[in-house]
Amino acid sequence: MSGVLFPEPLTADAFRPFGEVIEPDNASEIKLINNGTTTRFHDIAPVEVGEGRALISIFRGKPFALPLQVRMLERHPLGSQAFMPIEGRPYLVVVAPDDGGRPGAPRAFLCEGDKGVSYARNVWHHPLVALGERSDFLVVDRGGEGVNLEEFVFDEPYSVESSAR
Numbered sequence: 614m615s616g617v618l619f620p621e622p623l624t625a626d627a628f629r630p631f632g633e634v635i636e637p638d639n640a641s642e643i644k645l646i647n648n649g650t651t652t653r654f655h656d657i658a659p660v661e662v663g664e665g666r667a668l669i670s671i672f673r674g675k676p677f678a679l680p681l682q683v684r685m686l687e688r689h690p691l692g693s694q695a696f697m698p699i700e701g702r703p704y705l706v707v708v709a710p711d712d713g714g715r716p717g718a719p720r721a722f723l724c725e726g727d728k729g730v731s732y733a734r735n736v737w738h739h740p741l742v743a744l745g746e747r748s749d750f751l752v753v754d755r756g757g758e759g760v761n762l763e764e765f766v767f768d769e770p771y772s773v774e775s776s777a778r
């Protein structure tokens with residue numbers, strides 16, 4: 614199966630089958646803390662690490678442009694993986710439901726630089742795709758023993774096209 618994907622806008626509801634959008638409006642609770650000087654947008658997404666440990670890293674993504682050929686997807690069976698843009702630049706997310714141990718129909722989301730994504734454990738996704746310029750992302754994911762990467766290569770690539778027609 615292959616074809617053309619047109620990126621959808623990233624919204625919490627649309628993305629929820631794959632994880633959570635990291636943005637203030639998607640917080641489970643909003644609390645004033647620090648004597649009212651700070652607002653805590655609480656518990657936006659769980660960090661799943663199983664028996665491992667949570668890692669904080671910075672990914673410096675080289676820029677891609679559309680159309681993008683999606684030849685593979687990956688997933689992390691032992692933990693979640695969250696990406697938050699540090700420099701406010703756009704990026705592309707490609708995810709897919711699981712279909713009997715392989716990716717089902719992929720979906721692409723065009724993400725503005727003010728929102729992050731957290732892939733739930735074992736969700737098929739494309740590795741980081743920064744758009745336009747090199748950009749840094751804060752990444753929270755799982756470290757420790759065990760194989761935490763499964764990859765699937767499509768027979769035919771999908772082409773992610775710009776929605777602008």
Ligand SMILES: NC(=O)N[C@@H](O)C(=O)O
Nearest residue numbers: 672687694738739740741
């Ligand atoms: N390999 C690695 O740490 N990065 C990927 O998991 C990714 O989703 O970018």
Ligand code: NI
Nearest residue numbers: 687689694740
């Ligand atoms: Ni990943």
